[in-house]
Amino acid sequence: MTAARIGTGGEVGIVPTGVANLxxxxxAFRRLGRxxxxxxxAVDIERAEYVVLPxxxxxxxxxxELRRRGWEEALRRRVESLRPTLGICLGxxxxxxxxxxxxxxxxxxxxxxxxxxxxxxxxxxxxxxNRIAAxxxxxxxxxxxxxxxxxxxxxxVPAGWTGATGRHGTRFVAGFERGGVLACQFHxxxxxxxxxxxLNRWLEEAPAAAEASEGMTDRARMAAAC
Amino acid sequence: MLNVRxxxxxxxxxxxxxxxxxxxxxxxxxxxxxxxxxxxRQGADEIVILDVxxxxxGRLARFETIGRVRDEISxxxxxxxGVRTVEDGGALLQAGADRVSVNTAAVEQPELLAGLSSRFGxxxxxxxxxxxxxxxxxxxxGFEVLTHSGSxxxxxxxxxxxRKATERGAGEILLTSFDRDGTRSGYDLALIGAIREAVPVPxxxxxGGAHPGHMRAAVDAGADAVLAASxxxxxxxxxxxxxxxxxxxxVAVRR
Numbered sequence: 001m002t003a004a005r006i007g008t009g010g011e012v013g014i015v016p017t018g019v020a021n022l023x024x025x026x027x028a029f030r031r032l033g034r035x036x037x038x039x040x041x042a043v044d045i046e047r048a049e050y051v052v053l054p055x056x057x058x059x060x061x062x063x064x065e066l067r068r069r070g071w072e073e074a075l076r077r078r079v080e081s082l083r084p085t086l087g088i089c090l091g092x093x094x095x096x097x098x099x100x101x102x103x104x105x106x107x108x109x110x111x112x113x114x115x116x117x118x119x120x121x122x123x124x125x126x127x128x129x130n131r132i133a134a135x136x137x138x139x140x141x142x143x144x145x146x147x148x149x150x151x152x153x154x155x156x157v158p159a160g161w162t163g164a165t166g167r168h169g170t171r172f173v174a175g176f177e178r179g180g181v182l183a184c185q186f187h188x189x190x191x192x193x194x195x196x197x198x199l200n201r202w203l204e205e206a207p208a209a210a211e212a213s214e215g216m217t218d219r220a221r222m223a224a225a226c
Numbered sequence: 227m228l229n230v231r232x233x234x235x236x237x238x239x240x241x242x243x244x245x246x247x248x249x250x251x252x253x254x255x256x257x258x259x260x261x262x263x264x265x266x267r268q269g270a271d272e273i274v275i276l277d278v279x280x281x282x283x284g285r286l287a288r289f290e291t292i293g294r295v296r297d298e299i300s301x302x303x304x305x306x307x308g309v310r311t312v313e314d315g316g317a318l319l320q321a322g323a324d325r326v327s328v329n330t331a332a333v334e335q336p337e338l339l340a341g342l343s344s345r346f347g348x349x350x351x352x353x354x355x356x357x358x359x360x361x362x363x364x365x366x367x368g369f370e371v372l373t374h375s376g377s378x379x380x381x382x383x384x385x386x387x388x389r390k391a392t393e394r395g396a397g398e399i400l401l402t403s404f405d406r407d408g409t410r411s412g413y414d415l416a417l418i419g420a421i422r423e424a425v426p427v428p429x430x431x432x433x434g435g436a437h438p439g440h441m442r443a444a445v446d447a448g449a450d451a452v453l454a455a456s457x458x459x460x461x462x463x464x465x466x467x468x469x470x471x472x473x474x475x476x477v478a479v480r481r
Binding site: 022023030031058090123127129130145149151187191192 | 297300303321325426
């Protein structure tokens with residue numbers, strides 16, 4: 001398998017969060033005609049047109065791996081500039097301030113919110129296919145049945161983001177998006193045709209959506225500079 | 227609300243799908259990647275691959291098979307067979323599995339489930355529990371845990387073991403009735419009920435499921451997912467037709 005060179009346009013870079021199984025994500029993008037590459041430097045995170053932050057594993061381990069590699073700042077800059085970036089499952093939670101799974105471990109803090117344990121009538125972990133609702137204003141997220149494997153949830157869609165929600169005993173955030181950034185609590189790479197269509201929309205629409213959010217980009221840059 | 231998952235199981239030996247009765251008399255059923263692809267197209271919610279000779283051969287499930295199946299499907303893939311260490315689990319995930327199931331080694335090494343769960347998350351750590359009706363009164367649930375593909379009786383009570391395994395971090399129980407495996411006589415509902423009472427995690431019912439009525443009964447008994455093999459391999463039911471029928475029976479399934 002030949003890997004796309006980072007910095008040549010159109011390349012999909014996957015952030016190895018240490019414990020994630022990357023094969024499902026890689027094969028999903030391969031089926032969409034892309035040649036994803038596992039990233040190995042902070043510079044690549046800057047350069048790649050698309051960056052995927054997958055996540056299976058614990059919040060503490062995921063953050064520890066990003067810190068060990070010194071990638072937190074590069075990821076934060078990408079997300080705050082709303083460049084095409086996809087967080088999956090734990091990857092969504094890592095974008096937030098914190099998680100009850102790892103009290104005292106700060107997340108990337110790109111969006112405000114704290115992940116809490118799923119509770120109520122639904123079994124934990126939530127394992128399987130659940131229906132989500134998405135607003136028509138969303139560019140990427142659509143209503144449908146998608147695959148989840150999670151024990152923690154975000155309770156509210158972060159302010160300023162467009163979000164999808166679902167119910168599992170209690171209401172939870174299924175995903176949110178803004179500019180070229182998409183975060184999914186479910187696994188699009190494991191959600192059959194619906195998941196593949198979502199990944200394809202993100203590949204096709206995210207660069208333009210990121211451009212269109214230029215105003216926010218400036219504010220994000222200023223905020224990052226403070 | 228979660229849909230009830232319909233899961234075809236591929237028992238794999240020497241790179242081919244096989245199926246027997248009560249874990250014996252295995253007959254060839256086809257190529258794992260071709261079958262997995264067909265089942266996803268029919269509407270399967272997940273694929274389970276069990277390398278049935280891995281433990282006996284003293285090796286891990288074959289990476290090559292896992293990789294070939296992974297490339298074909300965009301639904302979750304659970305793999306079991308010969309996992310003895312957390313590193314073995316990591317190797318299967320790297321090969322393309324999304325979740326890892328452990329059976330024999332989980333009984334022999336109490337720390338294995340805890341290790342898999344803390345390293346990869348509870349959703350990754352599946353306990354494959356093979357149980358048979360107990361021969362004596364020493365089993366409160368009435369069921370005994372078997373290991374080594376059903377050839378070894380452990381003396382453990384199935385419900386007690388399920389509870390312990392869940393406390394250690396198992397995020398799901400793949401519950402196979404040895405008595406019903408391959409018999410097409412329906413899932414062992416008493417077994418499902420006994421485990422449902424013992425643990426809060428999802429239960430996949432396995433062993434004996436041959437038609438939608440069996441599956442509806444398993445769900446009523448407490449199963450979150452239903453697994454079957456021979457009825458799909460031998461073409462008695464396509465998954466699409468089965469799901470239509472399940473829906474008519476009032477079971478919520480993904481269409």
